[in-house]
Amino acid sequence: MRMEKSIPLEAVRSSKKRRLLTGQVHFIGIGGIGMSALARYFLALNRAEGLALSAARQRRPFDKLRARPKMASNWLVSGSDTMASPLTQKLAKEGVNVKIGHLKGHVTPDLDLVVYSQAITPDNPELREAKRLHIPCRSYPEAVGRLTEKYRTIAVAGSHGKSTTAALIGLILKKASFDPTIIIGTELKELDGKNFRLGRGKYLVLEADEFGRAFHHYSPAFAIVTNVDREHLDVYQSLAGVQKGFLEFIGKIKTGGVAVLNKDNEPLVALESKIAAIARHNNIKVIWYSLYGSVAKKIKRALKIPGIHNVSNALAAYRLAAAMKIPGPKILSVFRSYRGSSRRFEYRGTCQVSGIKCQVYDDYAHHPTEIKATLQAFREKYPDSKIVCVFQPHQAKRLEALFKEFQTAFDGADTTLVLPIYKVAGRDKVKGQMSNVKCSSEALVRAIQKLRPARRVFYLKNPKHLKSALTMLLSSPPPPRPPRQLSSRPRKSASRQRQSALVVMMGAGDIVNYTDSLIK
Structure with a gap:
């Protein structure tokens, strides 16, 4: 009886189902791309229990959050979010108990762990209830940090290109029989x-x-x-602040580890001496990579996804894989077969607009640097096509901080349609009110029209009228493309050009929902 008293009530309940559980974990904000991946980690542990995974069991960092019977083996996973989404629907089908809305009642005393998104504020009713009940609470970075201590972790950082680079590395290791665990910010075929x-x-x-x-x-x-790059300035305030943040990350690399860094990125190269000092102190091997070399040419020939920025991403993956003694031909074979990821140059379907057949793409680009690189990649792949960029600004503070850069970001498109700003939960509010941001989507359009009078740039107040707006825009002929954007190949006739166009649905918010309605 003394032993029973030392075990929490939830661990000795008579329910047969409960006796088979290692614990119960609840995710607040489970609809986020990172949170959903971590939820899937816990679900996968359940499926892995029938396999001989003794090494994997040793790496499970959450087993001792609360005392449990030794016979326990599985996790019961639940989560909540403000609204349903295709991702939450997938999680529900996979076995997660998904609840819509944030309510105090979603948190019960028998929970062993609560993980919350960075978008969750301290006054969230579920987080407050979990703390009141003294349930262990971890932010998403804290929870993932536990995992990085248990594995030999390959962490892919950077202002841009993280998802593609991490995806390529994961697939290379899989191809090379390293059998890795993968947690990334995009969905892969x-x-x-x-x-x-x-x-x-x-x-x-x-x-x-x-x-x-x-x-x-x-x-x-x-x-x-x-x-x-100058990204997440609401956190870092300036480029110098961003650089300092990345230096601290590099300092987190374990003794004897490896850092693979982009020699073509000036803000990173500016830190070279400080990085060298960290490397000497922590015995880290530093590998710099650059597009100016023979390996980059091989990668460009092998890689199926367009854009010089993706060649750079693949080069980073190549250099790291080579440092792990993976043969070059095996690495290149992964590049040849890689089909891209969700919302990164993702082909979604077609729609007919004013007699013109439009190919519709989704892309996650939301920073001026990303927008320029993505539109350049589209122009490389489709040099003779009309490109219509439908852009939804992501976070008011980002638009304000990079307003000047956004004004020249859309030069690669023939026509640009700007939607209202997607307001990010927890980041665009100050003391319960929307932050007083001077910049708006309308202001951006006016600024571009003033700077580039010949550019076809418009503001669409109601995205529900997107198809009607596209019909009007594609019905009228665009001005001649500037000489620097002309293809060296023979141009198609004007009549043939009018029969096809590209619609690029661009942004990190809910613009993907409008894509669904467009291609129906």
Whole structure:
């Protein structure tokens, strides 16, 4: 009886189902791309219990959060979010108990762990209830940080290109029989349309986001920094602040580890002497990579996804894989077969607009640097097509901080249609009110029209009228394309050009929902 008293009530309930559980974990904000991957990690542990995974069991960092019977083996996973989405629907089908809305009643005393998104504020009713009940609470970065300590972690950081680079590394390791666990910020066809894979090996491939200084919680053995840019300025305030944040991340690499860094990125190269000092102190091997070399040419020939920025991403993956002694031909074979990821140059379907057949793409680009690179990639792949960029600004503070850069970001499109700003939960509010941001989508359009009078740039107040707006825009002929954007190949006739166009649905918010209605 004394032993029973030492075990929490929830561990000795008579329910047969409960006796088979290692614990119960609840995710607040489970609809986020990172949170959903971590939820899938716990679900996958359940499926893995029937396999001989003794090494994997040793790496499970959450088993001792509360005392439990030794016979326990599985996790019961639940989660909540403000609204349903295709991702929450997938999770529900996979076995997660998904609840819509944030309510105090979603948190019960028998929970063993609560994980919450960085978008969740301290006054969230579920988080407050969990703390009142003294349930262990971890932010997403804290929870993932526990995992990085248990695996040999490969963390991919950078202002841009993290998802593609991490995806390529994960697939390379899988091809090379390293059998990695993968947690990334996009869904992959090669992972059955998921953003997660549980492997039996000792490696974890992780997308390391700098927002909220999340990557400072991680302890990688290998790290990549694809680039450093003026991003997440609501956290870092300036480029110098961003650089300092990445330096601290590099300092988190374990002794004897490897750092793979982009030699073509000036803000990162500016830190070279400080990085060298960290490397000497922590015995880290530093590998710089650059597009100016023979390997980059091989990668460009092998890679199926367009854009020089993707060649750079693939080069980072190549250099890290080579450091792990993976043969070059095996690496290149992964590049040849890679089919891209969700919302990164993703072909979604077609629609007929004013007699014109339009190919519709989704892309996650939401920073001026990303927008320029993505539109350039579209122009490379479709030099003779009309490109219509439908852009939804993501976060009011980002638009305000980078307003000047946004004005020249859309030069690669023939026509640009700007939607209202997507307001980010927890980031665009100050003391319960929307932050007083001077910049708006309308202001951006006016600024571009003033700077580029010949550009076809418009504001659409109601996205529900998107198809009507596209009909009007595609019915009228665009002005001649500037000489620097002309293809060196023979141009198609004007009549043939009018029969096809590209619609690029661009942004990190809910613009993907409007894509669905467009291609129906």
